[in-house]
Amino acid sequence: MKPVKAKKYLGQHFLKDNNLAQEITNLLNKEHQNIVEIGPGMGILTKFLITKKINLKLIEIDLESITYLKSNFEMNEKNIIHGDFLKTDIKSYFNQKISIIGNFPYNISSQILFKVYENKDLIDEVVGMFQKEVAERISSTTGKKRGILSVLIQVFYKVEYCLTISENSFNPPPKVKSAVIKLTRNRRRKLDCNEKLFKQIIKSAYNQRRKTLRNALKSFNLKMNDEINHLLTLRAEKLSVEDFIKITKSVC
Ligand code: SAH
Numbered sequence: 001m002k003p004v005k006a007k008k009y010l011g012q013h014f015l016k017d018n019n020l021a022q023e024i025t026n027l028l029n030k031e032h033q034n035i036v037e038i039g040p041g042m043g044i045l046t047k048f049l050i051t052k053k054i055n056l057k058l059i060e061i062d063l064e065s066i067t068y069l070k071s072n073f074e075m076n077e078k079n080i081i082h083g084d085f086l087k088t089d090i091k092s093y094f095n096q097k098i099s100i101i102g103n104f105p106y107n108i109s110s111q112i113l114f115k116v117y118e119n120k121d122l123i124d125e126v127v128g129m130f131q132k133e134v135a136e137r138i139s140s141t142t143g144k145k146r147g148i149l150s151v152l153i154q155v156f157y158k159v160e161y162c163l164t165i166s167e168n169s170f171n172p173p174p175k176v177k178s179a180v181i182k183l184t185r186n187r188r189r190k191l192d193c194n195e196k197l198f199k200q201i202i203k204s205a206y207n208q209r210r211k212t213l214r215n216a217l218k219s220f221n222l223k224m225n226d227e228i229n230h231l232l233t234l235r236a237e238k239l240s241v242e243d244f245i246k247i248t249k250s251v252c
Pocket of ligand 1: 010011012013014015016038039040041042043044045059060061062065083084085086102103104105108
């Protein structure tokens with residue numbers, strides 16, 4: 001069967017290195033049974049995943065790739081889902097915890113991570129390829145690289161930077177380097193502060209990241225104590241997830 005013709009608008013950069021593909025799939029926790037692959041394309045990760053004793057579902061938006069997968073892989077067709085991951089109601093497919101894996105299309109990587117955040121009670125683990133810059137941002141726990149999405153993800157996941165990948169490992173090669181990161185759900189079941197407010201605080205802090213928090217968070221009415229007072233002298237980049245929770249709890 002003819003290879004799939006790479007479509008730029010779908011972020012198709014096919015991995016061509018089998019050793020690397022195997023290494024990536026081996027990053028999944030072996031105990032996990034329910035795996036969802038996002039954007040399998042021609043299935044370079046899939047072929048290592050199907051050798052494992054797992055329930056595997058594929059979600060792929062591109063019909064040409066779907067046809068390719070169906071004719072090359074012996075899988076129950078109902079596990080090859082033709083659709084947009086961002087619009088898929090993953091809760092309707094799974095009643096058990098899942099792991100997600102994928103060489104993600106870069107144009108929707110932030111949206112994928114927001115969806116992970118929204119489905120954090122279902123998604124135990126994510127092994128994903130991102131643009132290197134995004135991978136660094138999500139895995140930074142402090143400092144200038146970190147952003148709103150990094151903090152949100154780190155509230156509920158341990159983030160590990162696993163592999164840097166050269167553009168030459170892909171066909172066609174993307175313009176930038178890539179990296180694989182792994183997210184593992186931590187023990188926090190829910191935030192012990194108002195989640196909506198927490199998001200607003202992080203947004204205000206990061207949208208005005210050059211300002212001290214005292215200025216960036218002016219519009220919030222905070223109940224002061226020594227600790228909060230000290231935190232407000234800093235900029236967003238210096239604060240830990242726990243510090244943001246403390247500030248949220250101090251809103252009157
Ligand atoms: N995993 C393959 C392909 C990676 S390219 C490999 O490593 O070679 C990214 C893949 O994501 C493409 O197959 C593309 O069609 C698919 N894709 C893009 N947007 C998607 C979406 N919204 N939902 C599901 N799949 C998507």
